[in-house]
Structures are given as structure tokens and as C-alpha cells.
Amino acid sequence: MRGSGYAHLWLLVCLISGSKSSLNHSEHGHDSIITGIPIVTFKWHHVEAPYIIVLWILVAGLEKYSFLSVIESNHHVTNVIPESALLICFGFILGGIIWGADKQQTFTLTPTVFFFYLLPQIILDAGYFMPNKLFFSNMGAILVYAVIGTCWNAASLGLSLWGCHMGGAMGDLDIGLLQYLLFGSLIAAVDPVAVIAVFEQVHVNEVLFIMVFGESLLNDGVTVVLFNVFDAFVSLGGPKINAVEIIKGIISFFVVAFGGSLMGFVFGLLISLVTRCTKNIQVIEAGFVFVLGYLAYLTAEMLSLSAILSIVFCGMCCQKYINANMDERSVTTVRYVMKVLANGSETIVFVFLGISAIDKSIWVWNTGFILLTLLFIFVYRIIGVFFLTWILNKFRLVPLEFIDQVIMSYGGLRGAVAYGLATMLDENKIKEKNLMVCTTLIVVYFTVILQGITMKPLVTWLKVKRAAVTELTLIEKVQNKAFDHMLVAIEDISGQIGHNYMRDKWKHFEENWMSRFLMKPSARKNRDHIFSVFHQLNLKDAMSYVAEGERRGSLEFVRNESAIVDFKKKFGDEYSEVMPDIMADTSDDHGAVSAVGNPVPSVSLEMHEQTMNGMRETDDVNSHHLLQQHLYKGRKQHRHRYSRSHFEVNKDENEVQEIFQRTMRSRLESFKSAKMGVAPPKHITKHPKKDQQQKFSEGDSASGPEASGNSFPMRISYKAGDGIENPAFMPDMDPMSQVQIPPWLAEAELDSGMVAPSQRAQVRLPWTPSNLRRLAPLRNSTHSTDSFMLADAPAAHKPGGPRGESDP
């Protein structure tokens, strides 16, 4: 693996360098007279531009791949050196090769490429996966750091450097005060790309992360303004600056920042609207997200607003509605593509950052300037963070600790954005542009490589509170919700208007107005958070069940037309050794119940689709039932992890095994209890409430000794308005469903006297992927087709009278 990876790389690198020289050959060839018909020609210049681009992308991807295989086999490396640092070093090497081949640096990170083609997707990814709640609860602090902190950094750096220049520490440089300020403004901003890259591996607690990360995103508003203002000042020249200009500068800050955010918000709404209406073109609705996101970026850039703010808010605004409106597969597509693009861009950015250094033409060395810049950046960041935190802690509910502040100041990384801005400087106005570019590069290397490497040890040494690594349990989720409600209630009672009151008000507004506008009506019904978690768990269970079935080679029951029989057989296999007395057919012995060994294969999703689309109603019903029966206990929940490469839920084999074993046990128990005469209800309807009465009378009247006609009026204690009408109701044709009551239902029956939810209720599906929803035919006969019941006819007895009359 490693060998072949490197071989590819060398090959490609040579090809790239060779391509440059071959340019001459092909042109030369083209000028020569054509003597005959060329069978094959080498038309390099024809494809040069796109070819080189694609080659670069390939190189970047491949080296990442080979790095990963190196790193995977050598864990020490990633644990110590962040990937970004390795990429930069790789860029050095590559740059050296190209330099050697061409004697000039043909590939550098130009501002156009960076700002238009590489940066947007990284930021869109950041916005789309941003934990909104956390972000907005800390918004005040983040804004303070972003705006005031960045201004402080820029001003202090510029002024100090100028002071040192005046003091003669830098020798003979042609830089004025304004240019120092300009330089300060471009190097002051914390860079989101670098922050993600370094913090990804460190897993600090979420508040700390959101502070640094949020700051790095929002400070673009300030950076753009400062850069443009000082750039304009430099062009105007010193004497022309008066109060008016300064005021204009301040106003422009507000315009740029708020305008950019507003623009992003509008585009976010647009995306949500689009996804709301794209029911029939689900294939390309994922594309809209990217196109509109990029448009948000470009439009803001066009209006000279803050493009980063625009695309961040676009992503943040639309994430909720996209996830609700779009088909699950489209959502998955969007997330994967987003990650691929962002990952790829980040890789390319860092590689090019390395390559750009190997360029003799830009290198100017001025010890004083460079060293002083490094020193001041570091020192002023610390001062700024501590001072601002001290002020903020007076207002914060839970103050930021000292250790967190240390990490925050140490985490003020500069990155490619600063470099991009530096290369955008006009060298006619700024004579020492090269010096600035070099200094920026050195600062970037220093922060990314050195601070990146030392970040993790520092975090460990200082015992920073880390992010919770385990998945949230259901209790935690429930409790978090309860906390929210609790806080609102307490605020109401104690008469405080606080954070939570506002949040609650916003939630109500959002639910009633915005969601109505932006979400599909069907999606709105499923909005409940805990429920959607539950739904996710069920889906995962379904997939693991199907995977298990695949593994055992017995999934034909899902596809087969006469599925009823096979269904039973499948269960027969599982239960034959456990309950031989019930099972009629114990011929097939599949051995002990084994659990799912493999992680969920991605093909299961397709199969899901296939099975759903290609079958008759009955089979649909059966598989619905099948899924329904097994969908109770999952463990996996999605949570935010601020990582470039991993955003899927951990697929823990042991947990999946446990799920299976547990469901086995419950099935065993329900079988036993089912055997004791719990009969299915007779009607499935679409309107539970209406027919509840009907069912009572049905059940009461149809009492008799026959097993199939067993009256067991199982009533559900429905609250008024409980449950929505579920068009995915299925008739009780599946023999298995009728006997399988999960144990807690059976127990509840026995214990509390409250009648357990009936089979009919059990049969209702939770909201599953849209292609599962269909209207199921009503059952007409009251005969149970439950083969077990029929088989057990003599054995079954009439259920106890009191049960029938127990109150709901």
C-alpha cells in the first residue's frame, strides 16, 4: 500500500513537471508541416489547463490516501503531528521537486483560486455542521472576541511594528504606518481552516471549541472591512484621511458584517424553500444546496460584503430545514459530498501552502520584522483573550476558566486566509509586499506546524475538559429537553426575562411561522426531536437486521411473493431450538442465534428501496411488520463531532450484537406470553379514535372458544389526540406480529391492569422513509390467519373476563 502510494505520487509529480517541458515539444511539433495523416497526436496544449487541475486534485487525494495508510500503521505520527502539518511538509517536498524541474515555481496558491474555488466549500461545510444551539447561546462572547479581539490584534500589531520600525529594529524598510496597519489587519484574524485542522484531533470541550471556531468564522467580517479600509487609506495616502473617512470605515463595518449575514440568511431560506418544493426531482435536490451556497458566497463577494459570513449563515440557517425536507438519501448525499469537498479543498490548500514557500522570487528575509511579528502576534493574542474574558466573565452565567483561556489564546492560529490576503496586496502601492508575504507564510507555518503539534500535549498537560466521547443515551436526551423546559418555567416563575425566555420565544416563532413556510408539511409532523432520534435508531436497527439476514443468506423471505410462509420459516430457524414445542417445523437448524458481525453495509439502503418498491402489498406489509417488530432497541445516535473526516456514528459491533441478543430474549418472552391466549384484534383502520368504540363492541360480541375468534378487546389507553393517523397502517396479515408483544407490554398488562396496547397499535409504524408510507387495505375478515393460533386452537383458552372489562 505504502509503496504503491508513493509510486503513484512520484509518477504524477514527474508527469506534472514533465508536462511543462513537453509544452515546448508539442508546440514545436505543431508547427512542423504535416506530411501525412497523423494517426495519433499528442495534443497536450489542448487539455493542458483542466488536466493540470485534475492532476493536482489527484495528487492531493492520493497523498492523503498514502498518508493515511502510513499513519494508520503508525499511530504515533498522527497523534503527534496534525495532518495539516504533514500536508504542508509534503507541499515543501513537492515544491522542491517542481522547483528543481522548472527552475521556477509554476504552481502557487493564487488568491483567485483560493478565494473562489477552495475556500467556499470549507466554510459551507463549517456552517452546515455547526451546532446552532451552542453557537447562539455563546453568541455574545463569540462576537466580542471576533470583533473587539480582532481589532485589538490588528491595531496593536500594526502600531507595535511601526514603533519598532521607528526605533530602528528592522533596518531599512519602506513601510509607513498605514501599511503596518494594513499588514496587521491581514495577519490578525484567526483562521477557520487552521482551527478545524488542529482542533479536530484534540477534542476539547464544546464550549471552548465553539468559542475559538465561532470567532474564526465571524472575524472575517472585521478582517474584510479592516483590509479594505486600510487598503483604501494606503491608496489615498496619509494626508487625505480625516474623520469622515474614519466614520465611513466604521459604517462600512456594520454594512459588511450585517449585510453579509443577511445575505447568507436569505440564501439559506431560499435553499429551504427549494428543498421544500422538490418532491419530484429528488435526484438533484442535493445539488441545489451547493449551488445556492456558492451563489451566496459569490453574491456577497460581488457586493463587497463579507463572503465568509454569508456562506456560514447560509449553511447554519438551512441545515435544519434541509434535513427535514429532503429525502434521507439526499441528506446523506449532501453530507458526504460536503465532507468530500471540504476535505479535499483543505488538503489542497495546505499542500499549496507548502509549495508556495519554495519560490525564490518572493523570499525576502528581515530578521527583525519576522521575529517581532511572531512575538507580537503571540503576546497580543494572550493579552487580548485574557482581558476580554475577564470582562465577559462578569456577564457570563458560567465563567470561562483560566485553562480554557490559555487554550483559546494558544489556539489563535493563522492560516491560508491571511496568506491569500497577503498575496492580494498591490505591490505598486506596497513596496515590501514580498516581505509581508514571507512573514505571513512563516507565521502560518509557525502556528499550524508548531502550535498544532504542541496543542495536544498542552491540552493533556493542562487537563482541559474534553468533549464527551460516548454517545448520548436516551435519558440524557430526554433530560436535556427537560432541562430546557425547566429553565423556562423557572424563569417564568421567578419573573426573570432571561436567555431561556428568549430562546423559547424564538422557538415558538420558528415553529409556528418559519417552519410552516419552509418545511414540508409531512416533515413538520416529524419534528419532535426525541422522536426523530427514536426514528433514527429504528432505521439503524432495520438496516442491521437486514444485514444480519443477508449474512445468514435467508433474506429471500423479504423478496419472495409467498412471503408469509418464509417469514415464519425464518423465525422458525431462530426459535426452533428454543421453543420446539411451538414450532411446527424444526427441521432447519441454523445453530445458535448469532449476532450481527458485520457493520451495516451501505448496500442495505438499496435493498431497503428494492424490497419496498418491487413487492406486492402483502409482502410490503410483512416487511413492514418485520421491521416494526425489530425496531425497538437501537443504540446509535448522531452527535456532533468537530472532525473533518469522521461524522458517521460509530458502528460498534458489540452494541449491535447486544441489540440482537436482547431482542431475541424479548421475542422469547413475548412468544410465551402470546401463547397464553393473547389474541389479535380484528380491525385495523386508519382512524384509531373513531373505531375504538367499534372495536370494543366487536371484541365484546365476538367471544367464543375458538382460538382464532378469540375476543380479547385490547384497548389502548389513548390520550385524546394521541397519535396521528398513520396511513401506514397495516392489516394483521402477518402471523408473527400478532403473537409478538414486546415483554414490557405483556408485563404491563399483567401488572397494572391497564390493558396493553393492542396488536393493532403495535402494528403502527413509526414514520419511516417516505417510500414506506402507503395506505394499507383494511382487513375484512375477523379470522386470524395466525398459523400459530390455528395450530394452537385446542390449547388456547379464553382470556380472563376482568381483562376484557378493565378500564383504559
Added chain:
Amino acid sequence: MGSNSSNMNHIPDGQQLLQDTGFSAAQIIRLYERFEFLDKDNTGHLRPEDLETVPDLDMNPIGARIIGAFFPPGKETLDFGSFVRILAHFLPADSNRTRAGAQQEPANSTTGKLRFAFQLYDQDRDGKISRDELLQVLRSMLGLQVTEEQLQCIAERAIQEADADKDDAISFDEFRKSLEKVDIDHKMSIRFLR
């Protein structure tokens, strides 16, 4: 502060409350004003009906339970001291560090907060959250879209996740253990205005 503490004289147990809870004098005065506002008939005690007049509380899914938390079973009235002590659960934890005279575990420590949360579930105060109690809370918090047996499912799962000693109910220790990863301090504190 000096003038405030003289204003505290008309507040019952004012000094005691200053010591026991973590509130500042200004906060206690403000809370007293709120208490008097809620106490419509000026009896010096609050009854559940008084609390129910708080706007928006009925829209809160667990509003009734919160009110119930102020009135433990058997007590029909709530005096100011108890009012403040219950609200003290929601102070941020560290503001109590300087209180030297705290006899018992302060209310706004993590354990105190968790105990308050636990009691929201455990209405009958038997020290355990049974499945029924959990179901009731879930039912109130989960809205109308979820069917009954899905609720049961969720309750079942929740209990299974937390229940270490398999008694089918969640004791306080199990509750605390299952929430040890959650930053209770952040999640259960509100800002009390002075």
C-alpha cells in the same frame, strides 16, 4: 449592599436565606418582590393556584410538574423561605464557594440540581423513577405525534440504559450516573438579576 441589608429586615428569614442560599441581598429583595406579586391575596404564602397564574407556564410541557416541585406532597402552602430555597437550585454552582457557613450540601451544587431534577420525575417521592413516572414525563414532553407504544418503547429503552441493578426503576444514583457526561452546571442555571 449596606442599605440593602437593612431593607432585608422586613423579609422573613432574610439573613438566614442570605447565608444558606447563594443569593445576594439584592437578588433576595427582588425575589421577595416577585413573591409578593404572585401572592395575590397577601397571605404571606403561595398556593398552587398562585403559581398557575404565571403566564406561559401552562404552555410549558412540564409546567405542572415544576409547580408540583414547589409544593411537596402534603404541603399546600409555600412560604418565601422555601420559595427562595427551591430557586436557589438554579444558581450557578461556583457562586456558593465563598459561603462558609453552609451546613449541608448547597442546593446549587451539581448534586443538588440533580436531586431537583430527579424529583421532577419521581412524583411519589419513593426514591425511584418507575417506568410509569418516566412515561408520564415523556408523554408530556413528546407531543402528539408519537403514539403510545412508541412512548413505551422510549421509556423502556431509557430505563434499560440507566438501570444498573435491574430493578426496573431508576434510583437517584443511577440517574446521576447516566447524566455524568452532561454539563449540569451549564444546563441548569439561570441568571438571577439583581
